[in-house]
Amino acid sequence: EAQVTQNPRYLITVTGKKLTVTCSQNMNHEYMSWYRQDPGLGLRQIYYSMNVEVTDKGDVPEGYKVSRKEKRNFPLILESPSPNQTSLYFCASSSMGNSYNEQFFGPGTRLTVL
Amino acid sequence: QKEVEQNSGPLSVPEGAIASLNCTYSDRGSQSFFWYRQYSGKSPELIMFIYSNGDKEDGRFTAQLNKASQYVSLLIRDSQPSDSATYLCAVNDNTDKLIFGTGTRLQVFP
Numbered sequence: 001e002a003q004v005t006q007n008p009r010y011l012i013t014v015t016g017k018k019l020t021v022t023c024s025q026n027m028n029h030e031y032m033s034w035y036r037q038d039p040g041l042g043l044r045q046i047y048y049s050m051n052v053e054v055t056d057k058g059d060v061p062e063g064y065k066v067s068r069k070e071k072r073n074f075p076l077i078l079e080s081p082s083p084n085q086t087s088l089y090f091c092a093s094s095s096m097g098n099s100y101n102e103q104f105f106g107p108g109t110r111l112t113v114l
Numbered sequence: 115q116k117e118v119e120q121n122s123g124p125l126s127v128p129e130g131a132i133a134s135l136n137c138t139y140s141d142r143g144s145q146s147f148f149w150y151r152q153y154s155g156k157s158p159e160l161i162m163f164i165y166s167n168g169d170k171e172d173g174r175f176t177a178q179l180n181k182a183s184q185y186v187s188l189l190i191r192d193s194q195p196s197d198s199a200t201y202l203c204a205v206n207d208n209t210d211k212l213i214f215g216t217g218t219r220l221q222v223f224p
Contacts, residue, residue, distance in 0.1 A: 033212070042216035043158070043202065050210060058211055090157055100148060100204070100212050105157035 002027045004106035006091050012112045013081055021076045021109050023091030031094045032074040033058070033103075034066065036087040043090070049074055081113040116141040118205050120215035127222055133190040135218050137203030140184070147179055147186045150202040152217065158202055162188060193222045 004025045013019055025032065033048040035058075045058030049068040063085055065077040074093075078085060088110050094103040117140040127133045135149075146165055150158035164170045164177040164186065176189040186205075190197055203215040 035214075040216065043204075043214040045211055045213075048210055056210060059213070100146060100206055101160075101163045103148075103160055103212075105159070108157050 002104070004091055004093050004104050006089075006106040006109050008109060009107060010110050012114065014114050015082055016080050019078050019081060019111075021078075021089060021091075021111070023074045023076065023106060024072050025074075025091075025093040025104070026072065027093060027095065027104070028071065029093035029095045029104075030071070031100075031103075032068070033092045034064070034074070034076045035090045035092065036060065036085075037090060037108075038087050046076070046089075081111075083113050085111065086113050087111060116144075116205075116207070116213050118203055118213050118215040120201075120203050120218045122216060123219040124221045125218055127193050127220070129193060129195060129222055129224050131193050131222075133193045133197065133220055133222065135188040135190075135201050135203075135220065137186045137188075137205075137215055138184055139186070139203075139205045139213075141205070141207050141213075142181075142184065144181075144184075144205045144207045146206040147177070148204040148206070148212075149175075149177060149186075149188045150204060150214075152200045152202060154199070190220075193220075195222050195224055198222050 034046040047066040049055045091106040149162040152158045162177040174191045178187045200217040202217045
């Protein structure tokens with residue numbers, strides 16, 4: 001089954017404790033993105049990657065890091081989480097470069113930073 | 115700052131009616147336009163995309179694009195209670211970024 005998986009699905013942590021949210025896709029997609037979704041602000045792109053070892057900042061990259069060492073994986077790293085990073089996070093992938101017309105989203109990770 | 119604007123709703127329509135969802139965008143260079151549906155507690159799901167001015171139909175869904183007015187809409191014919199969800203408009207200007215609106219909540223009542 002074609003899918004994007006994220007882990008963990010729920011996470012409660014404390015300020016300053018480094019964490020990683022994993023994302024994996026099995027569709028051989030070149031393009032992957034991370035978004036956060038907040039009430040009243042909608043979905044905002046954090047980082048994206050057009051292919052292995054190619055990453056770039058989206059609209060809200062501050063406080064986040066990513067890496068793309070393999071095509072299928074695109075982990076999101078919070079080196080020192082803060083309460084304003086409490087949000088719902090989605091990973092997504094697509095096959096068509098920057099056209100987005102086949103973008104699949106993962107199930108989401110709900111992060112709470114105390 | 116590129117913006118995508120949607121009325122947050124809720125938009126309430128009776129079953130069987132046409133639901134009309136609207137979206138405006140600020141960047142005249144925008145090239146690709148997308149509609150996503152998001153059920154409560156779920157991830158967004160792509161339902162339509164449109165690149166050219168005019169209408170694009172897919173089943174009960176029609177996307178309409180007017181680049182001169184910087185306006186894109188989604189019509190849902192014969193609305194069903196199962197269409198009740200938040201509809202997200204997203205715009206890409208052929209850079210690698212995708213900008214989303216905040217979504218319109220649609221309620222279809224029996």
